[in-house]
Amino acid sequence: MAVGSGCAAVWGCRRVLKRAFSLHNAHSVKGMEDALQLVRNIVPPLTAKKHKGQDGRVGVVGGCREYTGAPYFAAISALKVGADLSHVFCTQEAAPVIKAYSPELIVHPVLDSPDAVHDVGKWLPRLHALVVGPGLGRDDVLLSNVKDILEASKARGIPIVIDADGLWLIAQQPALIQGYQKAVLTPNHVEFSRLSEAVLGDPLDGQDRRGAVLRLSQALGNVTVVQKGERDVISDGKQVLECSQEGSGRRCGGQGDLLSGSLGVLVHWALQAGPERTDGFSPLLVAAFGACTLTRQCSHQAFQKHGRSTTTTDMIAEVGPAFSRLFET
């Protein structure tokens, strides 16, 4: 189907999706295809009329002594999906390392400075989305700075994707994100259990993943939650969507970072496109479905070439071809 298909197709899409959601069966081939069409609807056209920055300025908050790969994976994925500029806000020590991975990233060595909140805050007016947590670590000073950065971002209405150690912070202080409907949380299995325990007093119910994700989202005031796993389960507290796009059996580290970085751009595109383009469904739900599908398709394509030696770098090399295949057909 083409990008921006006509009304009839969109209404048909809505009908099918409604049914798919209510049956919790959106991973059926038809449901997947219709959900993919909604993602296609939010992808901005590439035209000569735009200036640099319009298709997305994304900031990644993370990167410390131990972890430099994760923020790099997230930030470069945002660029490869189609953001124009990608910033990393990390510690002083991590910055030269991340810069050395890529000349394409703008790297700010500010996260452990006494003026961290001010130093990041002055960039916030220019950012369309923030991805908080990849490679952040759990140092108390950093987490305290990130708490204030989150507050400042919320005050500006900036969409926020929270992943990895950002989710550790949310599990300590769920109030930080409570009711902020421009937030998406992307927990893996362990992170989801931790959040569920903190917010609902109940670790993951392995039998009913959809119900567990729905309940967590509702308890957080309709913050969108993406529980990654064999299937990805996504909910905004009203609807539940599943992504079962074929991925691969490789579970190398960094795949979640690719997902959260991609989601940073897609959230911006979805909110910019508005609910008409997502046929009334939550733009964040559609963006999350897009990021999950893309990540798994990258994994699938990379695995076909590299098999067991597949790493996240191989997956990032597939972002362009996977994106075209899924969303530019």
Ligand SMILES: NC(=O)C1=CN([C@@H]2O[C@H](COP(=O)(O)OP(=O)(O)OC[C@H]3O[C@@H](n4cnc5c(N)ncnc54)[C@H](OP(=O)(O)O)[C@@H]3O)[C@@H](O)[C@H]2O)[C@@H](O)CC1
């Ligand atoms: N190259 C880099 O710089 C990368 C850096 N990264 C950064 O690392 C930081 C910490 O991230 P994280 O909390 O994800 O810690 P991680 O040690 O992966 O997991 C903790 C333990 O949980 C378990 N476990 C995990 N998944 C599970 C599952 N599905 N089902 C069941 N158990 C599961 C497993 O426990 P085990 O099996 O060892 O008992 C595992 O040891 C964070 O900043 C992140 O961004 C990563 O992004 C990767 C690339």
Ligand SMILES: Nc1ncnc2c1ncn2[C@@H]1O[C@H](COP(=O)(O)OP(=O)(O)OP(=O)(O)O)[C@@H](O)[C@H]1O
């Ligand atoms: N059992 C599985 N089968 C297929 N795909 C999976 C499975 N588990 C996770 N994935 C996929 O791998 C990607 C990353 O999910 P994962 O749970 O590994 O995140 P993570 O632990 O946060 O990763 P990271 O190492 O980046 O921190 C997602 O696209 C998810 O759909």
Ligand SMILES: [Mg+2]
């Ligand atoms: Mg992770």
